[in-house]
Amino acid sequence: MGVTDLLDGEWRRPARALLTIRRVECGLFLALPFLVVAVVVGVLTGPAQGTAVAALGAVVTGLALVSIRRRWHAWGYAERDDDLLVRRGVLIRRTSVVPYGRMQYVDVTAGPLDRRLGLARVTLHTAAAASDASIPGLPEAEATRLRDRLAALGEARAAGL
16 A cells, blocks of 8 residues: 555645646647648648648647646645655656655746646755655645745754754
8 A cells, every 4th residue: 555545535636727727738839730730731732631630630639638637637745744745647656755844945936827827836845856846736825825834844843853
């Protein structure tokens, strides 16, 4: 039985609006370029080849959208008494345990789409660069609450070392 099995009921997930952001990004950076290439190929070589490129783009975009949903569903975090658990990953499930006393600082960042939808990313930094963990797609209020709580717990636990 793994850590993720023990806490199935306590995991919190990113906001559903994160799915919207990822879908918009998929449309802009995957579907739209395929559409442009399909039109160019269709004009230069004929409608059959353009349709084939468009069909390929539709399949690739569909697979990407399924992957986006699965990745969103895999993200989660759980606050415990002494540490924070962060899980992610579809094919390879990864769970990071970050002790509060080992946190050096906590970042809250938000890109343009994040801000538009009221979301932010919380990133935890520790002395070991490989142990940094982040939680994307949190509502701004939750990101601020989590940052403040983690900072307070980190200071309290570090002072006890």
